[in-house]
Amino acid sequence: DFEELQKQLDSRLQNTEMSGAHNSEFQTLEDLERREREYSEHIIDNMEAFWKQTDKAQQDFFDRSKCSSAKATKIMMDLTEKMIAVESLLSESQDLQAMDIQERLFNWELMVKMIDSLKSSIPEECKSRLNTVSNILDHLTVKNNLSVRQKEELLTDLHKAFWEQLAHYSNECMQQSKDLVLKRLECRAKKKEEFKHRQEAEKESLLSKTFLTEDVHHFLKAYHELTEKHWQAQWDLEEEDDCESTEAVTDLYKELYSKASHALAELVTELFLQTLPVVTNLSVRECELLKEEWQENLVPQLEKWENHRQIRWKLFQEQLLQEKELWITEYALSAVMQKHLSEKEEKIIQGVVSRLGCLSDESVSYILQKHRLLLCSVLRRLTFRRAGMAVLACMRLSRKKSSLQELREQHTLQKGSSLCQDEDQWQLQKAVESHIREEEEKLEEETQEINLEFHQQLVTEIQEALQFLQQHMQQVIGQTLLQYARGEAEKKSSDDGQDFKERLVESAVESVYGTSNNINRLVQNYYQQLGKITEGYEGKKLQHLKSLQAERNERIRLKNKEKELALKEKHTKGLLNVSSTVHQRIVLQQNKILARFELQQQIRLESLKQKLLGLHRLGTELENQLREAEQDFVSELAVLTRVPLAVKKKPSKRSKPAGEKGNSKRQTFQSPKPAEKEDSHENIQEPHGITSGFCREVSESSHEGETEARKNSKMLKKKGSR
Structure with a gap:
């Protein structure tokens, strides 16, 4: 059932992811907010x-195990304590990951x-270089070495040639960057897959280990x-890959x-050393001086x-530092919210429990523990949701913050560039x-x-x-x-039943309707019925143990025969081999002995399990028969002495004779496969000694009722003798 819940959650999250994915490489902020909200709801x-x-599974377990209320409460408290520890670890891990x-x-x-x-510096620096060339050509135009029309043509050709080359280089660089990033993403996916298999193997290795309670x-x-x-290994892999990708794109x-600087330098060199000497009357030396002036x-x-x-x-670094301070404040506010909600809810549940007043300390502790567990689980998810909302708020404001940052940069640059201002x-x-x-101010308001x-x-989600x-806590309480x-x-029912028995004995002693012969x-009859029930129980128990012993011996015989045939065949092959040594034959003999020992231990364990199950069934049957006999005796005595029944008697089914009932039970019992007869020297009465304490505990309550009935019958005998 829990695996089915996980599959449903994964399916819902995947559907949410697919519904938010479009053919475009980009997503709108509305799509992100909607998807984040759906994630939180799921x-x-x-x-x-x-x-x-979880509560349903616990209840089913307790119903099947039929353990006492105190034991069930202790188990639930231990389980809740461990789950609180898990929630604490998850919450701490979530904060660190955030x-x-x-x-x-x-x-x-x-x-x-x-x-x-780096991208913006390339065209801006090239503009500065071109502006310097334009200033030199303007100076030549002022000296009448170059006409305005010639200057415009030269600048137009220079700009056109350079920007075409720059566009070609930029497109080539952009394509190389995309190919590089895609290639690194493919490599990252392969490494993640390898990590996943290795991590699953490590988890299986840890889960396969045996841990005590x-x-x-x-x-x-x-x-x-x-x-x-x-998680840290995957995180380091992604971070390292991001750094390497950034360095590669930067390169x-x-x-x-x-390339852009080299292309512009070649075009400028061609302009000064080849074009200007032809267009103007300047010498090559003068043009070289113009190039040096440009540099x-x-x-x-x-x-x-x-x-x-x-x-x-x-x-930019100052702005980033301010954002970090804002996030530190956000974490502090989140911690305050958790503390406030936790204290408020704990105060409420303590008030509810204190008004009940009738519960035991264990029950109160369990309720408080359960509330603390659920509260930790709720707060952990709400903290995650609050962090997501803070990120979405920053994304909404990012455009305005960028515009404001550009204004500040321009203002700072203009203020620093002109020292003497008019x-x-x-x-x-x-x-x-x-x-x-x-x-x-607008940004603050928004x-x-x-x-x-x-x-x-x-607040609505909280x-x-x-x-x-x-x-949920209402259901728990x-x-x-x-x-x-x-x-x-x-x-109360037990106390009422005991009081009724005492009143019945007193009434029977003082009653004029019951004679000594009738009561005796x-x-x-009651003693005879108890004797028959006890004899039937002992007989069925002995028959059960004998049948188990015979089945065990037969099972041992058959399995030993199979093992001996297999080992004999293996031993024969070893003897036929010329290169077989004495050491190998000794190893074969040791393996044969160890295999027989393991087989006997396994069969002994299975036999003990069958004994316990059968004796438990017989003990339950004995308890029911003794209870029915006691109820019949009390009812007949009440009718004889004219005492009204205060306790409603359950409809009792008269038990069959011991032998007949044992046969019917034996017909429904499915015995295991017969096994070989070995260890025949083992005493059949040994299982009775092993499990007698178990049966005594099972039928303890019924024996107490029998003892109480014997005490009451002694008082009735005294009355009859009088």
């Missing part, structure tokens, strides 16, 4: 079904920023550590930058661009600062609105989850009260 529904199935995931997101932002910075905590710790190890864009003028431009890049990177520049900067403040929206949604918790009521009713006849 997980909460699965949690409810899991706990209902922090690791957030750290990875920050690393991804750094990687993306680094690649975007006292070592359950050690098993849980070992299994959790193994799961954490597997591709560095190569693109080198000299390019140095401060590149330094300025590098300075701007460092400023942007510093602003009135117009100063007014322009003031206007930009005012615009930035307005955008910050942040509050989005947080309020997600908060209301989270109320639904706590409603499930309340309903109701079952506990029902068990308590049943125990009290059984105790009733007592003698």
Whole structure:
């Protein structure tokens, strides 16, 4: 049933994943929010079904085992304690994984920023280089060495040739990046598959080990550590692959930058050394000087661009640090929410339990433990949902934050580039600062609105989850009260039955209707019936043990014969082999002895199981017969002495004679296959000695009733003798 629940959850999550997947490579924010909400609903529904199935499985187990109420409560408390430990481990692991995931997101932002910075630097630096060329050509136009029309044609041809080459290199770099990423993803998938098989083998190896009941905590710790190890290994694999992919893509864009710079340098060299000497009256030496001037003028431009890049990177790091502080605050708020809900719910359940007042300490402890377990399970899933909502809120605000960050960068760059500002520049900067403040206020308002929206949604989901918790705890408390009521009713019924017997004896002693002969006849008939029941029980027990002994001997004989034939054949083959040695024959003989010993032990164990089952059945039958005999005796005595029956007598079936009843039982008993007769010297009465204590415990309650009846009959005999 639990495996079926897991399959249903996996199927629902897969359907949700498929419903959110489109043909496009991208997904909208609405799709992500809808899918996240459906994920949360599926997980909460699965949690409810899991706990209902757990309670049902526990109840079925207790109904089948028929253990006492105290023992059942102890088993449930031990199980609940271990499940609380599991929930604690899962909650701690979830918090650590959430922090690791957030750290990875920050690393991804750094990687993306680094690649975007490299991509944007290529066209911007090339624009600076082209602008420097344009300035030199403008200077030649002013000197009348070059006409305006010629300058425009030269610049147009230069721009066209360069941007075409840059577009070609960029497309080639983009395609190489995609191919590289896809190839690394395929390699990652193969490594994950290998990891999966290896991890499954390690889990099976751990689960195959035998743990005692006292070592359950050690098993849980070992299994959790193994799961954490597997998760960390997969995490390290993905992180290492991400870093290598980023480095590879960065190398591709560095190569693109080198190609673009080299292509532009060749075009500029061709312009200055080949085209200008033909178009103008300048000598080659003068054109070489113009190229050197272009290179000299390019140095401060590149330094300025590098300075701007460092400023942007510093602003980005400051923004990333602010986001980390926001996430730290979010984790703190989540912890406060968990603590508040936990204290509130525990206070409520303690108030409910204190108002009941009638339950035992064990029952109260079990209710509180069960509530704590369910509360931990609910809070763990709500914490996961809150983290998801925080990520979705950041995604909603990411575009506005990016726009605001660009404004801040532009303002910072403009402010640092012009040290001496005139009135117009100063007014322009003031206007930009005012615009930035307005955008910050709008972002703050939108942040509050989005947080309020997600908060209301989270409160609704918390109320639904706590409603499930309340309903489930109502069932737990109701079952506990029902068990308590049943125990009290059984105790009262037992006390009432004992009081009735005492009143019946007193009434029989003082009654004028019961003569000594009638009462003596009733007592003698009761003793005779008890004797017949006891004799029948002993006879059936002896027959059962004899049949088991015969079957065991026959089974041993047949299995030994099969083993001897197999070993004899193997031994004969060994003797026929010329290269067989004395050592090999000794090993064969040892294997033969060990095989016989293991066979005997296995058959002995099976025989003991059959003995216990049969004796338990006979003990239950004996208890029922003694109870029926006692009820018949009490009923006849009450009728004889004219005492009304205060206890409703169950319809009793008169038991058949011992031999007939034993035969009918023996017909329904399916004996195992006959085995060989071995260990015939074993005493048949030995099983009786082994299991007599067991039968004595089974029929202890009925013997107590018999003893009580004997005491009462003695009092009746005294009355009859008078």
